[in-house]
Amino acid sequence: MSRYLYYPGCSMDGSGRAYGESLIPVCEKLGLNLAEIDDWNCCGATEYVGVSLSPAYALIARNLAIAAKSKTDGEPLVAACSACYLNLAKADNYMKERPQLGERVNVALDAGGLHYDPGSVEIRHLLEVIMNDVGLDQVRANVVKPLAGLRVAPYLGCMLPRPDPDHRWKNHERPDDLDQLLAALGADVVDFPLKTECCGGHMTQIAPKVGLELIRRLVDEAEHHLADMMVTVCPMCQINIDAYQGEMNAEFHTKHKMPIVFFTQLMGVAFGLDPKKMGIGRELTDARPALKKIGKEAQPAADPVAPAHRPRPDKRALPMPRMESEATAAAETPAEVAR
Amino acid sequence: MVVAQVSPPLAVDSGVRFLEEVSAKTAGVSRLEMCIQCGTCGGSCPSADDMDHTPRMLFAMIRAGMKEQALRSNTPWMCVSCYHCVVRCPQGVHIADVMYTLKGMAEQEKSYRDSTPPGFARVFVGQVETFGRSWELGLTARHYLRHFILRLPRMTPMAAGLFFRGRIGILPHRIRQRKQLHAILSRAEELEKVS
Incomplete structure (x- = not known):
């Protein structure tokens, strides 16, 4: 078993509980030994950095200092929440990039008897560890119940592939790592065009109209591609798309029912673990009906449906600009230029 | 002159x-x-x-x-x-x-027209400073009561759903070394004010 330090993040025993409870047994199966770091604190999410710089980075660096102390032999620190991962990686990088910030953070840490040398802990995300350290062959070897017949839309969200301070991703806008992993589980993977578009993050809390529109785009597109469910790597994306789907439906008068689960939950199901223990059923938009499709005959011709034609404009409506006038306008312009 | x-x-x-x-x-x-x-x-x-x-x-x-x-x-x-x-x-x-x-x-500088986003950030930061962890229930309850009271009826089924699926922690989780965290954060805040 290879040992990794583990930073769960606050949502793992709250709204993202299904993630927390599924990733531990899945990692055990894959031979990853996750050692939770002692008495870790919140990473500050996207809120603290927008209030005060030095305290925000000192808050993150306290976790890094604890991780550096509990290292026995160069183990990386693994986070599964995208925001936690990015905050940890950013703090480590910016303390190097701006020595003044690094110094300041260490003066602050000193008040608590801690110290952190930037660069001393390797910070990684669980998905990337599974892809690179474990490998797809090992994943395939563990699959006992292939997810054939289940059409999934892989959804990474923003903060994992971008801004990528440690240069771990080949593609920042259309990476296919999660696609490959889900295909290795036997699922029918949709080429989801919005896989790294934003779910709105905290917008559902501070500007609901903006947030709900971003959620609508994602769910609409997943439905358009006839996905049975979306699969994510981030607790924020999960709660936005899952829990706010009701409010989104009310806002836009739609009737979407698009379940979204964490990739570790599907891995657990494919590895033959009890779906209930993988946190299936904790989502508000029930994923269980979709999971029943596993093993059944795949639906034939699952091509994306063409969007419905726009209704013809009302005859009483204002006239639209016509082609002739456009043609005359085009003829006039070069003459003007010549003059 | x-x-x-x-x-x-x-x-x-x-x-x-x-x-x-x-x-x-x-x-x-x-x-x-x-x-x-x-x-x-x-x-x-x-x-x-x-x-x-x-x-x-x-x-x-x-x-x-x-x-x-x-x-x-x-x-x-x-x-x-x-x-x-x-x-x-x-x-x-x-x-x-x-x-x-x-x-x-x-x-x-208190220079914003809509107090909702900074209000949310402040409540979040306040909780992290007190408990060392974020507390989703306390955060959303306080924030919605203050800024989105009219949204609450729509939110109730969602909150109930999350609660019955075990996704809401009723009590905040506190880290052990809160004193150490406070010392670090207040020193950092002093440094921030200097510049």
């Missing part, structure tokens, strides 16, 4: 100073002065439609020393931190981090 009446020609300098101030308060090297006004940022932005100014416009305002207008713009608050602009910016400007800096400065 005459000399004293002439207003000093510092308009340009004050602009430079604001640009420098924003850069100095940004984590990492902001590269803000490298902006070539190409507009890739606004074109990549999922929430640009809801912004008072596109990021490009905002950066031009910062350079022009329009501090008050820049800090009153809702643009930084509408930024969703998706980093699309950051990976596409041909000049490598740390756009999202500059947005965080502007939020912090607006918060400091």
Whole structure:
């Protein structure tokens, strides 16, 4: 078993509980030994950095200092929440990039008897560890119940592939790592065009109209591609798309029912673990009906449906600009230029 | 006498100073002065439609020393931190981090028109400082009662659903070494005030 330090993040025993409870047994199966770091604190999410710089980075660096102390032999620190991962990686990088910030953070840490040398802990995300350290062959070897017949839309969200301070991703806008992993589980993977578009993050809390529109785009597109469910790597994306789907439906008068689960939950199901223990059923938009499709005959011709034609404009409506006038306008312009 | 009446020609300098101030308060090297006004940022932005100014416009305002207008713009608050602009910016400007800096400065000077986003950040930060962890129930309850009381009826079934599925912690989780965390954060806050 290879040992990794583990930073769960606050949502793992709250709204993202299904993630927390599924990733531990899945990692055990894959031979990853996750050692939770002692008495870790919140990473500050996207809120603290927008209030005060030095305290925000000192808050993150306290976790890094604890991780550096509990290292026995160069183990990386693994986070599964995208925001936690990015905050940890950013703090480590910016303390190097701006020595003044690094110094300041260490003066602050000193008040608590801690110290952190930037660069001393390797910070990684669980998905990337599974892809690179474990490998797809090992994943395939563990699959006992292939997810054939289940059409999934892989959804990474923003903060994992971008801004990528440690240069771990080949593609920042259309990476296919999660696609490959889900295909290795036997699922029918949709080429989801919005896989790294934003779910709105905290917008559902501070500007609901903006947030709900971003959620609508994602769910609409997943439905358009006839996905049975979306699969994510981030607790924020999960709660936005899952829990706010009701409010989104009310806002836009739609009737979407698009379940979204964490990739570790599907891995657990494919590895033959009890779906209930993988946190299936904790989502508000029930994923269980979709999971029943596993093993059944795949639906034939699952091509994306063409969007419905726009209704013809009302005859009483204002006239639209016509082609002739456009043609005359085009003829006039070069003459003007010549003059 | 005459000399004293002439207003000093510092308009340009004050602009430079604001640009420098924003850069100095940004984590990492902001590269803000490298902006070539190409507009890739606004074109990549999922929430640009809801912004008072596109990021490009905002950066031009910062350079022009329009501090008050820049800090009153809702643009930084509408930024969703998706980093699309950051990976596409041909000049490598740390756009999202500059947005965080502007939020912090607006918060400091109480220069915002909508108190919802800074209010949310403040409640979040307050809880993290007290408990060492974020507490979703306390955060949303306080925030919704204060800012979205009319949204509560719509939210109730969702809250109940989350509760019955074991996704809401009733009590906050407290870390053990809260004193140590407080010492670190207050020292950091002192350092922040110095600059």
